[in-house]
Amino acid sequence: MSDINSYRRKFLGGLAGTAAVATVAPGVFLREVQAKPAGEAVSEKVRWGMLIDINKLDDGGDACIEACKKEHGWGNDPKSNDAQQAQWIRKVKVTEKMTGHEVTLPVMCQHCETAPCVDVCPTGASMKRADGIVQVNKHICIGCRYCMMACPYKARSFVHETIVDQRPDTPRGKGTVESCNMCVNRVDEGKNPACVDAAPQAMLFGDLNDDDSPISQALKKFGGTQIRADLGLNTGVRYWGI
Amino acid sequence: MATQVTFSEVKNNGLGYWGVLGFFGLLVLGGVFAFLHMHEGHYTTGMNNQVVWGIPHVFAIFLIVAASGAANIATIGTVFGQDVYKPQGRLSLALAGSLLFGGLVVLLLDLGSLGHVIEMAKGALNFKSIFAWNMILYSGFLLIITLYNWTMMDRRKIAKKLYKPLGIVNMAWRFMLTMGTGSIFGFLVARQYYDAAILAPLFIVSSYVFGTAIYSLVLMASFKLTGRDLGDIVLNRLRNSMAVYLVLVLFFEMTRHLTNLYATEHHAVEAYILTGDSIFTSLFWYGQIILGSLVPMFLVWCRFFKNNRLAHVTAAVLAVIGGMIQIYVILIGGQSFPLILFPNAEVSSAFFDGVNNAYTATMSEYLLGIGGVGLAVALVIVGMKGLRLLPTSLADDVIDPLNLEKK
Numbered sequence A: 001m002s003d004i005n006s007y008r009r010k011f012l013g014g015l016a017g018t019a020a021v022a023t024v025a026p027g028v029f030l031r032e033v034q035a036k037p038a039g040e041a042v043s044e045k046v047r048w049g050m051l052i053d054i055n056k057l058d059d060g061g062d063a064c065i066e067a068c069k070k071e072h073g074w075g076n077d078p079k080s081n082d083a084q085q086a087q088w089i090r091k092v093k094v095t096e097k098m099t100g101h102e103v104t105l106p107v108m109c110q111h112c113e114t115a116p117c118v119d120v121c122p123t124g125a126s127m128k129r130a131d132g133i134v135q136v137n138k139h140i141c142i143g144c145r146y147c148m149m150a151c152p153y154k155a156r157s158f159v160h161e162t163i164v165d166q167r168p169d170t171p172r173g174k175g176t177v178e179s180c181n182m183c184v185n186r187v188d189e190g191k192n193p194a195c196v197d198a199a200p201q202a203m204l205f206g207d208l209n210d211d212d213s214p215i216s217q218a219l220k221k222f223g224g225t226q227i228r229a230d231l232g233l234n235t236g237v238r239y240w241g242i
Numbered sequence B: 001m002a003t004q005v006t007f008s009e010v011k012n013n014g015l016g017y018w019g020v021l022g023f024f025g026l027l028v029l030g031g032v033f034a035f036l037h038m039h040e041g042h043y044t045t046g047m048n049n050q051v052v053w054g055i056p057h058v059f060a061i062f063l064i065v066a067a068s069g070a071a072n073i074a075t076i077g078t079v080f081g082q083d084v085y086k087p088q089g090r091l092s093l094a095l096a097g098s099l100l101f102g103g104l105v106v107l108l109l110d111l112g113s114l115g116h117v118i119e120m121a122k123g124a125l126n127f128k129s130i131f132a133w134n135m136i137l138y139s140g141f142l143l144i145i146t147l148y149n150w151t152m153m154d155r156r157k158i159a160k161k162l163y164k165p166l167g168i169v170n171m172a173w174r175f176m177l178t179m180g181t182g183s184i185f186g187f188l189v190a191r192q193y194y195d196a197a198i199l200a201p202l203f204i205v206s207s208y209v210f211g212t213a214i215y216s217l218v219l220m221a222s223f224k225l226t227g228r229d230l231g232d233i234v235l236n237r238l239r240n241s242m243a244v245y246l247v248l249v250l251f252f253e254m255t256r257h258l259t260n261l262y263a264t265e266h267h268a269v270e271a272y273i274l275t276g277d278s279i280f281t282s283l284f285w286y287g288q289i290i291l292g293s294l295v296p297m298f299l300v301w302c303r304f305f306k307n308n309r310l311a312h313v314t315a316a317v318l319a320v321i322g323g324m325i326q327i328y329v330i331l332i333g334g335q336s337f338p339l340i341l342f343p344n345a346e347v348s349s350a351f352f353d354g355v356n357n358a359y360t361a362t363m364s365e366y367l368l369g370i371g372g373v374g375l376a377v378a379l380v381i382v383g384m385k386g387l388r389l390l391p392t393s394l395a396d397d398v399i400d401p402l403n404l405e406k407k
């Protein structure tokens, strides 16, 4: 394609200069203009993200966790022991060694832009949607757990037993891996993720690629911390107050 | 010279043959039983959401790495033209294929569901994943060693012609395969213990140790049980090379830990493995280093044990155990150390953040792993009966009729 385009460009350019291009072959010219900033074309689409102000979470995130459990039905698998229990979102207490300063924050899948879990997955089950949401396609996940090894945030869980009584919008399956999917089911219906609705005073959900969205505005003004920013994963979940 | 060595199938039809085969068959049955048990779901195992790869993976990785090393015997004969090794090529390759197969079966059955295995075979592959590449490398390896072994066993001209080229392809492929297996860890940037490029070459030298040790054991056992002559020339080559490989592994292990110690962010995990009070520290020092490396080296090189076969067997068994421990410490120890979410801070949660994760394997996990070993050995035993894998004799005067090796 690009060969053809560059051929056309040369050919048409040689013919009568740029002005001629616009008149002789407007379609080609327009495509050229769009194709060049290819990165921007993608970035003009949605990238869903979340901003969490942990100072405003007086319960440290308990309400969010409960809402997530209720929405997706994890966390109460009867046969699994504590270490085998799924955990899509958890409350982490962080105590800085030098100062003793203590904060509590909810940690879930950070919806990395360059997601290690997606890169390592042998079947492509671990995937990132065009809108930035990272999730597992249960149908082709073989349960190898390589993505769990690769995720820096311990965001993923393996389902250790047969699941009964599933939520209609959240299929869970024995022998597959799962993690926070930013409530795709709700987002696709134009709703907020469940955790955001459970703590609206502290959490903001929106399109990071839309400069006018409240989340983009807030991040532009005050920035937002990524956990393990050093890994360069450009996470979709950002924090205030760490 | 070595080219005159003749080969024959195992003729023994008595209790001996079927007894040995039956024993390893029982191990396979144990593995099948374990799989059926784990089919219930992984809650039946000791693996969990913190230690996600367990004993089955230790066995699988060990077998796969060992497979590459076992094929090295054939490589030395073909590519480096060592006559002592040439007649051993067939067994070496048959063993390599069987070990790889055994390891793969364990890896696949650990998925806990045949449906998943079939999905894997149908293969939607993500070519960014080293795992997917490994699947290609493993299947390719099985194909290559089959062809390569055929060039050794067929008398036709075409086979003779392809012998050396395939030997070289096999060597290169093995190199990639072992690197690829080591690289599984290399992609786990956030896991402190795996964040080192040196794991790939470490796996290569380790493969030589595992493969040579297992090969020696299989060679000695099969010759003894089928009443064939096995001379000291062959055995001394094997035991010496195993000891040299052990030195290399120690060297790479030392380099790995020293470079890790050089990087401040890895101090904590190094301290955890090398000086901590966890099981991994004892396993590393007593298991891998002393029992699995130094003692076998002593048994090989101490003059007192010259030509002593019991010492050789013991050394090989210890090297195998040490190798398993090595993989265990890397795999389980590395996962046991918590992920660092916030450097310079202490973290805790209801999901085991900031704690050293415990792992206790259940019986079924061991059975599955051992089943893979059983399968590998059983395949070799069956192979020996169906194919002319074993030389009729590897006595010193067959290997070295001109007495060139004798000092």
Ligand code: SF4
Binding pocket: A108, A109, A110, A111, A112, A115, A116, A117, A118, A134, A150, A151, A152, A153, A154, A155, A156, A179
């Ligand atoms: S946080 Fe983990 S599971 Fe989520 S996208 Fe990043 S690597 Fe994948």
Ligand code: SF4
Binding pocket: A120, A121, A122, A123, A124, A125, A126, A136, A140, A141, A142, A143, A144, A145, A146, A147, A148, A176, A177
């Ligand atoms: S467990 Fe599933 S999603 Fe994760 S890497 Fe394996 S196949 Fe992919």
